[in-house]
Amino acid sequence: MLETGSRGFPDNLRDLKPGDHLCCFYETGEEHRAVLTSFLSRGLERGEKVVCFVDSYTAEVLLDYLTGKGIHVDAYLERGQLSILGGNQTYLKGGAFHPDRMIALLRAETERALSEGYSALRVTGEMTWVLRGLPGSERLIEYEARLNDFFPGSQCLAICQYHRSSFHPGLLLDVLRTHPLVIIGQQVYDNFYYIPPAELLGEGREVAELNRWLEALETRKQAEDKLKEREKFLSAILESVQDGISVLNKDLTILHTNSVMKKWYAKHLPLEGKPCYVCYRDASEPCHPCPSIRCMKTGKVEMEIVPGPPESAVKWIELYSYPMKDPLSGKVTGVVEFVRDVTARREAEAERDRLAVAIEQAGEAIVITDPQGMIQYVNPAFEAITGYSRGEAVGQNPRILKSGKQDEAFYKELWGTITSGRTWKGRFVNRRKDGTLYTEEATISPVMDPWGNIVNFVAVKRDITEHLETSKEKALLQEQLYQAQKLESVGRLAGGIAHDFNNMLNIIIGYGEIILQKLYPWDPLKEDVEKILDAGRRAATLTRQLLAFSRRQALRPEVVNLNDHLRGMRDMLRRLIGEDIDLQLILAEELASVFIDPGQFDQVIMNLAVNARDAMPRGGRLIIETANVRLGEDYARRHQGVEPGDYVLVAVTDTGCGMDRETMSRVFEPFFTTKGEERGTGLGLSVAYGIIKQSHGHIWVYSEPGQGTTFKVYLPQVMEVPGGREVPTEVKDTVVGEGLTVLVVEDEEALRELINEMLKRLGFEVVTAANGGEALLLVEEKGVRPHLVITDVVLPGVSGDVLVNRLKKRLSDLKVLYMSGYTDNAIVHHGVLKPGTPFIQKPFSFEELAGKIRAVLHGW
Numbered sequence: 001m002l003e004t005g006s007r008g009f010p011d012n013l014r015d016l017k018p019g020d021h022l023c024c025f026y027e028t029g030e031e032h033r034a035v036l037t038s039f040l041s042r043g044l045e046r047g048e049k050v051v052c053f054v055d056s057y058t059a060e061v062l063l064d065y066l067t068g069k070g071i072h073v074d075a076y077l078e079r080g081q082l083s084i085l086g087g088n089q090t091y092l093k094g095g096a097f098h099p100d101r102m103i104a105l106l107r108a109e110t111e112r113a114l115s116e117g118y119s120a121l122r123v124t125g126e127m128t129w130v131l132r133g134l135p136g137s138e139r140l141i142e143y144e145a146r147l148n149d150f151f152p153g154s155q156c157l158a159i160c161q162y163h164r165s166s167f168h169p170g171l172l173l174d175v176l177r178t179h180p181l182v183i184i185g186q187q188v189y190d191n192f193y194y195i196p197p198a199e200l201l202g203e204g205r206e207v208a209e210l211n212r213w214l215e216a217l218e219t220r221k222q223a224e225d226k227l228k229e230r231e232k233f234l235s236a237i238l239e240s241v242q243d244g245i246s247v248l249n250k251d252l253t254i255l256h257t258n259s260v261m262k263k264w265y266a267k268h269l270p271l272e273g274k275p276c277y278v279c280y281r282d283a284s285e286p287c288h289p290c291p292s293i294r295c296m297k298t299g300k301v302e303m304e305i306v307p308g309p310p311e312s313a314v315k316w317i318e319l320y321s322y323p324m325k326d327p328l329s330g331k332v333t334g335v336v337e338f339v340r341d342v343t344a345r346r347e348a349e350a351e352r353d354r355l356a357v358a359i360e361q362a363g364e365a366i367v368i369t370d371p372q373g374m375i376q377y378v379n380p381a382f383e384a385i386t387g388y389s390r391g392e393a394v395g396q397n398p399r400i401l402k403s404g405k406q407d408e409a410f411y412k413e414l415w416g417t418i419t420s421g422r423t424w425k426g427r428f429v430n431r432r433k434d435g436t437l438y439t440e441e442a443t444i445s446p447v448m449d450p451w452g453n454i455v456n457f458v459a460v461k462r463d464i465t466e467h468l469e470t471s472k473e474k475a476l477l478q479e480q481l482y483q484a485q486k487l488e489s490v491g492r493l494a495g496g497i498a499h500d501f502n503n504m505l506n507i508i509i510g511y512g513e514i515i516l517q518k519l520y521p522w523d524p525l526k527e528d529v530e531k532i533l534d535a536g537r538r539a540a541t542l543t544r545q546l547l548a549f550s551r552r553q554a555l556r557p558e559v560v561n562l563n564d565h566l567r568g569m570r571d572m573l574r575r576l577i578g579e580d581i582d583l584q585l586i587l588a589e590e591l592a593s594v595f596i597d598p599g600q601f602d603q604v605i606m607n608l609a610v611n612a613r614d615a616m617p618r619g620g621r622l623i624i625e626t627a628n629v630r631l632g633e634d635y636a637r638r639h640q641g642v643e644p645g646d647y648v649l650v651a652v653t654d655t656g657c658g659m660d661r662e663t664m665s666r667v668f669e670p671f672f673t674t675k676g677e678e679r680g681t682g683l684g685l686s687v688a689y690g691i692i693k694q695s696h697g698h699i700w701v702y703s704e705p706g707q708g709t710t711f712k713v714y715l716p717q718v719m720e721v722p723g724g725r726e727v728p729t730e731v732k733d734t735v736v737g738e739g740l741t742v743l744v745v746e747d748e749e750a751l752r753e754l755i756n757e758m759l760k761r762l763g764f765e766v767v768t769a770a771n772g773g774e775a776l777l778l779v780e781e782k783g784v785r786p787h788l789v790i791t792d793v794v795l796p797g798v799s800g801d802v803l804v805n806r807l808k809k810r811l812s813d814l815k816v817l818y819m820s821g822y823t824d825n826a827i828v829h830h831g832v833l834k835p836g837t838p839f840i841q842k843p844f845s846f847e848e849l850a851g852k853i854r855a856v857l858h859g860w
Helices: 029-045 059-068 073-078 099-115 128-132 137-150 169-177 197-201 205-240 259-264 276-281 291-298 343-361 380-386 408-419 465-518 526-549 562-577 598-615 633-638 661-666 684-694 749-761 772-780 800-810 846-858
Strands: 021-026 049-053 082-085 121-126 156-163 181-184 187-190 244-249 254-257 302-307 316-325 332-341 365-369 375-378 424-431 437-448 454-463 558-560 581-586 593-596 620-631 645-654 698-703 709-718 741-745 765-769 788-792 815-820 839-841
Touching (some): 021 029, 021 169, 029 059, 029 156, 099 137, 099 156, 128 137, 156 169, 291 332, 365 380, 408 424, 408 437, 465 749, 465 846, 562 598, 562 620, 593 709, 598 620, 598 645, 661 698, 741 749, 749 846, 765 772, 772 788, 815 846
Parallel strands (some): 021 156, 049 082, 121 156, 788 815, 815 839
Antiparallel strands (some): 181 187, 244 254, 244 332, 437 454, 645 709, 698 709
16 A cells, blocks of 8 residues: 555655555546546556546547557557456446446456566546446445455556546545545545445444544544644744744735744734734835745745844844645645844855955965865965966865975975964975976964864965075175175286286386396306396286286277187197097087187187186096077176176086085186196186176186086177277387487386386487476476377376376377376276277386387387
């Protein structure tokens, strides 16, 4: 039998199973056809044999109706699963109704269906034949009652159909008593009025029925008592609920409220019997939108957030409207409203929304994970920093950012810290989606519930890659500035010493040459004087190196293609570095030109080559490369003193022992060497540094211990010769001064006397002055008319160039020769000699002075 009541009563007649016996009371043909369609189609679907007993329907009408509902009746009829039987084949015997034949027929048809392989027999019959008053109709109730002994335990189920308006209510009441299940509409109901056959047909029917009704009275009394207790129980529940509860009818009239609603809307008491919109909104018509009106229209639960009672601390309420339905008809008869104070929640939500907006717009990456570390949320900053979208990150472990730069111990310590309820702070090197690495500073905190359990972890992380690079860049620039300042200070000191030393060397060499010229070839002092001159010349070479480092030497720059120059140096460099070092020239095509003293550039390359050779005592490889490069703003910002622009790069790389950071920081200092006292003066790289700086270039060193060294030289590109032509400095004829007067201006007395002696030996009339004032006095007051003036660049009082400008106002044809231990801005513009300016570097020999004077006088 079908389970009923609270034990799982079926929702509709599709859940019927063999052994069920039902009567169907229908009012309209549509209800009748709906029951037939559902009942028959379900049996055919389940592989049951289906038999229809027809009376008022003809077989054709029924089959057409089923076909119209999508049931393929022809196929079922052809294979015998569906049968349509008339009265003579079923309930009639000799023109009269015969209950025994019907029951025997059902039993036989069931056995036949099972033997044919069907799972059960499903039967339905229209009972309108009773209306014709056929003989035996009076035994209908007996028949219906006896069927309840047949169906239980059988593989047969049946529905007997009665049109309510066609039968006498008394008959239908008797039929109702004979069926345990009843169909009304399309719903199956448990029949509380059912009387078992033994009571309905037995001998003591009146006594049994009386006893049953007496028991029913007692049962009803008990049910009413239970109902009252239940009402008290439900009322207690309603009053204990902290939410407001209202029961409304279809007109929105309040039928019942609990104490919460009475408290909130006390000024409208009593609430019952009044429209809800009058009591709850002080309105004359229903609110818009009204969830309760929607609920009654849709028959579904509706919800709305609406303002709370006027002038109340309850600012917002959450209103749920539940439909009340008639249990028989299913029609909505009213609404039950549940009203909850959500003021605190709304305020918390508003605060949460503000916090969410702040998190979404935060510049720091914010990550929220569950207690196992799986990502639940990331903000847009995380997406921007890592390259992972929110969809790609959520559900993943933060290990997707793992770079391998931290070991497992690092992560173990981090996880141990946060899972113990403490906050972790530190730095990661992580990997973006595109594979690039970045450094971030993170604070990871556990989030606890009220009971101290960790429910989330929150990480606030900031990308500090650029900050670290900027700090590193700043430190590098600071170090470069320090090195540049140190080298500049040393250069000034070296230049000053070399200048003063040159003056003294000039005296030593000059007088030595004069003495040597006065000695006979066999004079025993000649060898001693030559040794003095040799030492003086070696000392002069040393001062020239110091002047090169200090960028105070005189240059003879030209426009040079360094590729051609390096090719010309190839054989000399091979001899210089030795056979066990492989020399490679990798020269760029269409290399731009530079403006540099070719001889000085040769000195730079040779010094770098020697340095590389000494770093490769067991042989190796020396690579010299050239390239056109552009140094941009970023490079200039990271390298002290560099101006953005186009340069020619010359890179000299060796595969030698390399240098540590400390060595690199001092490599350009004069007299600094790692080769020992017997292997060098420590001036080679400092000379290269001075030459490149004086030529407006830059030189940098890159090295790692054991990884070799690269020196990179950057020289500005030029398009044309800045002007001027080189002046010859050597002549063989030293007798040039017959009949000519020379004015010598030199503040060093001994040197002044030496130059005086040299010039007299060259045949000049010589006039000397210790400074510019004396020189002007001789010309402007004493009437001296020199053909040539030889003056130091730097003089006390009036400088050499100012003196010359004054003298030329009186002597327009005056020839000039500048001299100095170093060239300053009066002669050299940023270390480069102005084109056409005659100049001689101290110390100079007798022959050099004679040749330079001859060139000046003849205009070479």
